[in-house]
Amino acid sequence: MDKPPLLYLVHRIPYPPNKGDKLRSFHILRHLAAHYRVFLATFVDHPDDLRHVQALDQWCAGVHAVRLNPTLGRMRSLRGLLTGEALSVPYYRNSGMADWVGEMVRSEHIRQAVVFSGPMAQYLEGLPLARTVIDFCDVDSAKWTQYAASRRGPMAWLYRREGRLLGRYERQWARRADVSSFVTRAEADLFLAEAPQLADRVLAIENGVDSEVFSPAHGGERPYRGGQPNIVFAGAMDYWPNVDAATWFAREVMPRVWVEMPEACFTIVGMNPTPAVRALAAPGRVVVTGTVPDVRPYVHHADVVVAPLRVARGIQNKVLEAMSMGRPVVVSSASAAGLRGQAGTSHEVADAPDDYVAAIRRCLAPQAAQAMGQAARQTVLEHYAWDAHLQAIPKALSASVSAVTA
Numbered sequence: 001m002d003k004p005p006l007l008y009l010v011h012r013i014p015y016p017p018n019k020g021d022k023l024r025s026f027h028i029l030r031h032l033a034a035h036y037r038v039f040l041a042t043f044v045d046h047p048d049d050l051r052h053v054q055a056l057d058q059w060c061a062g063v064h065a066v067r068l069n070p071t072l073g074r075m076r077s078l079r080g081l082l083t084g085e086a087l088s089v090p091y092y093r094n095s096g097m098a099d100w101v102g103e104m105v106r107s108e109h110i111r112q113a114v115v116f117s118g119p120m121a122q123y124l125e126g127l128p129l130a131r132t133v134i135d136f137c138d139v140d141s142a143k144w145t146q147y148a149a150s151r152r153g154p155m156a157w158l159y160r161r162e163g164r165l166l167g168r169y170e171r172q173w174a175r176r177a178d179v180s181s182f183v184t185r186a187e188a189d190l191f192l193a194e195a196p197q198l199a200d201r202v203l204a205i206e207n208g209v210d211s212e213v214f215s216p217a218h219g220g221e222r223p224y225r226g227g228q229p230n231i232v233f234a235g236a237m238d239y240w241p242n243v244d245a246a247t248w249f250a251r252e253v254m255p256r257v258w259v260e261m262p263e264a265c266f267t268i269v270g271m272n273p274t275p276a277v278r279a280l281a282a283p284g285r286v287v288v289t290g291t292v293p294d295v296r297p298y299v300h301h302a303d304v305v306v307a308p309l310r311v312a313r314g315i316q317n318k319v320l321e322a323m324s325m326g327r328p329v330v331v332s333s334a335s336a337a338g339l340r341g342q343a344g345t346s347h348e349v350a351d352a353p354d355d356y357v358a359a360i361r362r363c364l365a366p367q368a369a370q371a372m373g374q375a376a377r378q379t380v381l382e383h384y385a386w387d388a389h390l391q392a393i394p395k396a397l398s399a400s401v402s403a404v405t406a
Helices: 020-033 047-058 070-077 095-107 118-124 140-148 153-176 185-192 196-201 240-260 296-300 317-324 353-364 366-383 386-390 392-398 401-405
Strands: 005-010 037-044 060-067 112-116 131-137 179-182 202-204 230-234 265-269 286-290 304-307 329-331
Touching: 005 020, 005 095, 005 118, 020 037, 020 112, 020 131, 020 317, 020 386, 020 392, 037 047, 037 095, 047 060, 060 095, 095 118, 112 118, 112 392, 118 131, 118 153, 131 153, 131 185, 131 392, 140 153, 153 196, 179 185, 179 196, 179 392, 185 196, 185 202, 196 202, 230 240, 230 296, 230 317, 240 265, 240 353, 265 296, 296 317, 304 317, 304 353, 317 329, 317 366, 329 353, 353 366, 386 392
Parallel strands: 005 037, 005 112, 037 060, 112 131, 131 179, 179 202, 230 265, 230 304, 265 286, 304 329
Antiparallel strands: none
């Protein structure tokens, strides 16, 4: 039997899966391609990713990729100040994409759609679809509200405005969709606190990790010099929560670590480090790698992996990858929200600087590190297979939420 056609709308090209949101959107694409002929509309916000557009053909029956200039996108966002919209929505507005989507729906007789990230829901307007699923991933409106708490003056006002208007937009489209999904139960409950009437149409679809790719067997050669303890934080270093986490950890936690372990090194691994992150580099103490060809050796040979995010939404993929590779991890309570396993057994949780130092000290004990690494990988094997989680989406496209969650 021929696969039915499906529209998939993604705010950032889902390939290569080299950062948090792209990991999730890629695995959704791969899973959908097993059930549908996928017609993908997406933006490309980094010039390096243009060369990967053609690779999408192996999963898609049709692809429309629009180059997104972030500077022009921000200029479009400012129109939201005049129209009363959340600024995130006009940022992703493109008439050519809207035309392509409309034409594909008509010519391919598409009646089902999956939307990845709330602002892409605007392209559903006026389409004759029978069934739609919106994967909001996180409650982005809450993120902007949380950002506002750390700002002052006009930026605090702007972030509060974005949180309020984006929240209204999210609820509007969640009411129009058949099913809305979030990356954790905590995120789903956070959304439902503002829209309790949608409880029977909201799912938690957790992230996963490819446990074969992120296996201790594929750790590669040690990238570190000497035998000093290496404390590693991995992630895209142009993402503000990661930048905030890296700078805070380097300034507030590492000086306390060095009192006990003066030879310890903090290694920050991730693409596009901002000037604030690059400024943290200090010979022998803090290393900023920038883009690396393969993050796995840096994770596998780390003595401790940390995820000290103070502003976090949903389960962090880098935490799951480190756990899958059998490394002891220390995460903030924000990063641990919704994380399966048991604190103190499969991972450590810390928030205050002294708590991080104590947790790192425990993780550096060889027997404790081995036991925690084994428990961490077992947690991933039992609870974080991508396909086991993502099968909820095809079910949601053809059934009620009660049937999906049964």
